[in-house]
Amino acid sequence: MLEIIELHKRYRSNWLTGRGHQAVEPATFHIAEGESLGLVGESGSGKSTLARLLLKLISADGGRILYKGTDISGYSLKQMRPLRRELQIMFQHPHSALNPRRTLLDSLLEPVLLHRIMNKAAAREKALALLDVVGIRAELLPRYPHQISGGQIQRIVIARALMLEPKFLVLDEPTSMLDVSVQAQVTQLLQRIRKEFGLTYLFISHDLELVRHMCDRIGVMKEGRIVELDESERIMERPQHPYTKQLVNAFQAFKQ
């Protein structure tokens, strides 16, 4: 579905060292349709930058992105617009994901109205149907984000993404700010809608155990480089790269 070839990004800075920082080294990988690919690594390893690069939310310094066989790396903002529906992202912090001054209903409807896909009444109907899918009661809709919990916000964010019938979702640490029991609820929901709507995921997390649970394959990033990419079980059972070993061991340490 997505093919990434030699995609890279360098951030220039001169305030501290006068030098730049290679956020993402040339990365080459693919994501198959219906697959869930995990991306793990420590903070600052370039996971989020890589995800934003492949959605073209930030511009790459070089490399190519093939979406369903078409090279979209040279697309203008205008050309990207229809694709934004299909390629979406869900962010880490529930409290910055929604506009605090808008009701949940407004936030849910905004994307469809922006894309001019349907009128307000139809959008409303669709929103109500999706709320059922994500397990939110319709009474909550007139409320504002600060009046509901983090887990509920993430459900609303999921519903908002589904409003546009996406094909591919980047999940950027969607549960790292949630409690374990809420995390379990939200990941269960994410797995259910993947099957129900035939979605493809790029799942970013620093929790190896969680990624193993959610993903078919795992890529391990360190200092902007994908050091290892393999099937989840193989990464956990037989890590090859020293850094992957270190990471797997850190999780094993908590298992005894």
Added chain:
Amino acid sequence: MSDTLMVIKQLDVSFQTREGLVQAVDGATLELKHGRIFGLIGETGSGKSVLGLSLVRLLPAHASVSGSLLYKGKDLLQLSPKEMRQIRGREIALIPQNPASSLNPVMTLGSQLREAIRAYAGRTGSKRLNAQAAGLLHAMNMPDAEQQLRRYPFQLSGGMKQRVLAAMGLAGSPSLLIADEPTKGLDALIRVQVTEMLANMARRTGAALLLITHDLDVARVLCDEVGVMYAGQIIEQGPAKELFAQPMHPYTRGLIASMPSRGMIPIAGTAPSLTDRPAGCKFYDRCGSAMPRCEAEQPDLYKSAHTEITNKETEPIDGTAKGQQAAAKHKARCFLYA
């Protein structure tokens, strides 16, 4: 017993708000001991941070607190603000939850650390102060401690800020350290580092550590004893290894099952609002083994039926008889054990 440092008895904390009375902590009773780590686990809003703050009397003025906080025989709730200031930081230190907002963004780490040291140790020369500050950072495994002193909080990662806060907490060599979510938002490798550092600190200095966390792995590996909080109450309490191996309360069992490494099976429903808590067991609506009496009656803390058996099975850790004396105390607030 001589190794007991603080006894918290029937602690209640409530807040009067526009939505009604919020009962944040309800009848919490626990003991903190020298060189031991007590883990307080629970989810957002279960009251664990409020409990932590109440021990250093840092709650907002509209909080009403009752019960007793016996620290070395003195009830902290009876002390004057001035007497409390002598204890806070010097004897009982708090490592606050949010590393990003707990440091002053316009002061260097060095000046913030020196300020902490001066507050507890009195006047000393600036060279000595600097050396002490660097020494504290060094003890936290911070690389290039001397250089770090000249940096500002924004130049540090979350894990490093966390370590600076821990260093500040240790500046007064406290005998009780309260760490509120020290591993929140840290990635795997740093999580291991920070937790090991705190454990070593407690063992080395003989201080008691109250570790407030929602990270169950950290609690299990690190703590000697664990209390599980739900809707303001400690609903289960016991030695860490036993509590995780044989959880008693249905909520604890559900919490453990929802960990990624245990299959991530969620608990149905959500926690009750603290303004409108159920009359009986607080977990009643979500509980798979609820009985009719659970709805109206409030369960006490009941002892585990397995205590006798596990007593023999638990091997003493660190060569003490801890396994034994602690096992006797595994109890849960649930009628299943009545």
